[in-house]
Amino acid sequence: MATRRRFVQVAAGAGVVSAAGGLPSAAAVRPSTARSLTTDVLVCGAGCAGVAAALAAARGGANVLLVEKAPFAGGIITSVGLPYFDGIANIRDNRIVVRGVALELLSKSGVCKPDAKTVEKHNPTIPNTFEFKLLLDSLLQKEKTHRTLFNSFVCDVERKGDRVEAVRVANKDGLVTIRPKVVVDCTGDADVAAWAGAPFEQSKEVQPLTLHFRIGRVKKNPDLTRNCREALKKAQEAGELPHYYGPGVMFLFADDEVYVHGVRVPANPTDAADLSRAEMQGRRDAHAMFVAWKKGVPGFEQSYFIEAYPWIGVRESRRLVGEYVLTEDDLMKGRRFADAIATGCWYLDLHPNKTTVGGANDFKPEKVQPDPYDIPYRSLLPKKVANLLVAGRCHSATRGAHASTRVTVTAMATGEAAGVAAGLAAAMGKSPSEIPGARVREALAERNAGPFTDG
Numbered sequence: 001m002a003t004r005r006r007f008v009q010v011a012a013g014a015g016v017v018s019a020a021g022g023l024p025s026a027a028a029v030r031p032s033t034a035r036s037l038t039t040d041v042l043v044c045g046a047g048c049a050g051v052a053a054a055l056a057a058a059r060g061g062a063n064v065l066l067v068e069k070a071p072f073a074g075g076i077i078t079s080v081g082l083p084y085f086d087g088i089a090n091i092r093d094n095r096i097v098v099r100g101v102a103l104e105l106l107s108k109s110g111v112c113k114p115d116a117k118t119v120e121k122h123n124p125t126i127p128n129t130f131e132f133k134l135l136l137d138s139l140l141q142k143e144k145t146h147r148t149l150f151n152s153f154v155c156d157v158e159r160k161g162d163r164v165e166a167v168r169v170a171n172k173d174g175l176v177t178i179r180p181k182v183v184v185d186c187t188g189d190a191d192v193a194a195w196a197g198a199p200f201e202q203s204k205e206v207q208p209l210t211l212h213f214r215i216g217r218v219k220k221n222p223d224l225t226r227n228c229r230e231a232l233k234k235a236q237e238a239g240e241l242p243h244y245y246g247p248g249v250m251f252l253f254a255d256d257e258v259y260v261h262g263v264r265v266p267a268n269p270t271d272a273a274d275l276s277r278a279e280m281q282g283r284r285d286a287h288a289m290f291v292a293w294k295k296g297v298p299g300f301e302q303s304y305f306i307e308a309y310p311w312i313g314v315r316e317s318r319r320l321v322g323e324y325v326l327t328e329d330d331l332m333k334g335r336r337f338a339d340a341i342a343t344g345c346w347y348l349d350l351h352p353n354k355t356t357v358g359g360a361n362d363f364k365p366e367k368v369q370p371d372p373y374d375i376p377y378r379s380l381l382p383k384k385v386a387n388l389l390v391a392g393r394c395h396s397a398t399r400g401a402h403a404s405t406r407v408t409v410t411a412m413a414t415g416e417a418a419g420v421a422a423g424l425a426a427a428m429g430k431s432p433s434e435i436p437g438a439r440v441r442e443a444l445a446e447r448n449a450g451p452f453t454d455g
Ligand SMILES: Cc1cc2nc3c(=O)[nH]c(=O)nc-3n(C[C@H](O)[C@H](O)[C@H](O)COP(=O)(O)OP(=O)(O)OC[C@H]3O[C@@H](n4cnc5c(N)ncnc54)[C@H](O)[C@@H]3O)c2cc1C
Pocket: 044, 045, 046, 047, 048, 049, 050, 067, 068, 069, 070, 073, 074, 075, 076, 077, 079, 080, 082, 084, 085, 086, 087, 152, 153, 154, 155, 186, 187, 188, 189, 191, 209, 210, 211, 312, 313, 314, 315, 391, 392, 393, 394, 406, 407, 408, 409, 411, 412
């Protein structure tokens, strides 16, 4: 059982500036720390999966609390600046295989029609990640039964019997205790599941971390990518850059601005000290790339480093070992499941912890490209903890299968299914494992979501 942390209760009413107008006393500025909240559904993490889970549960009428450590929602899309909606469509014919919240977000970002059946590219990008934050703000605020707490770090779990009794969140109110009926863990790292004692796996070596960044005032030219690659080779030989991949030097947002995928930092993202080291290494490597290009690549003469996104991105960490562990064999053989609640379609995209020049992987993606495949409800259900669901990149899958299910849209699809299931479970006073997967699928179908069924 997880430990309970102690905190001091300060008298209610403390915490306002002194009426006399002078400096407030130390006691007066200390806010009330004893906060206690209840909710039907608690969603931890407002990334791709968490936003979909929260919207789905609230739209089903549940009382929902969404907590997120960042000051905004969107997860990887907004905090690592990744505009890709991979997993939305089958690579072979661009047919949309995930609808529901993912398609809603893509269409509300102006990329396609709300009832689109195909997309122009199988891996579309949204035009602006800041506007995506605004879109999520407005959708979350529209839900009457929904509350959001940003700047709120889930830091502890209290378990009673086989249930999560409370989740503790650290924020500006102090340590807040939240008592939920059902929890959906969308932290990407399975923080809640791990701290609640649910079985999980984390490979000794996980996929490398990447910081994305943007460089402005760059002049496009046909040799740019090749020259950027050459410059990185030289920088590495000179000891200025330990690892990199690609690089992907893309004019995604403007004609004179590049968005760069190329930083590669091996690290353990569930170790606070190692994650801090990786953040610093990521910044150093991003800047080393910029310096190498400005110094030696035509087109970068007038360039400047705009900014790196706030966090280094984590591709892989803990994976739940749940009621069903989805395998790469399931994906590649297209195994069907009666309790399918989502469809995945991305290739087994495993980044190695070494430099790969030209591309991100050192294998041919087409060799590990499955047809659209089923994701079963049981892969969201942990063992040992009754009132918990785990969605997004930390759901129950082998390392190989996770390399495909981790992408943005597939995470949204599992998040939406978890949100629907959590809402049903809370309303019926049952645990998620008592709700049949077929019932969850039915509820998803009613909102034009769930697994792809158009043949
Ligand atoms: C560098 C990089 C490049 C990628 N490239 C692509 C790509 O091109 N296409 C693609 O489709 N996918 C890509 N992916 C994968 C994909 O973006 C993610 O796996 C996907 O976002 C998973 O969604 P998620 O909701 O599970 O996790 P996330 O989107 O990461 O969301 C998790 C959320 O939980 C919050 N959180 C975590 N811990 C806590 C805590 N303890 N308390 C409170 N909040 C917490 C985080 O702040 C975050 O908002 C990439 C990933 C990385 C890292």
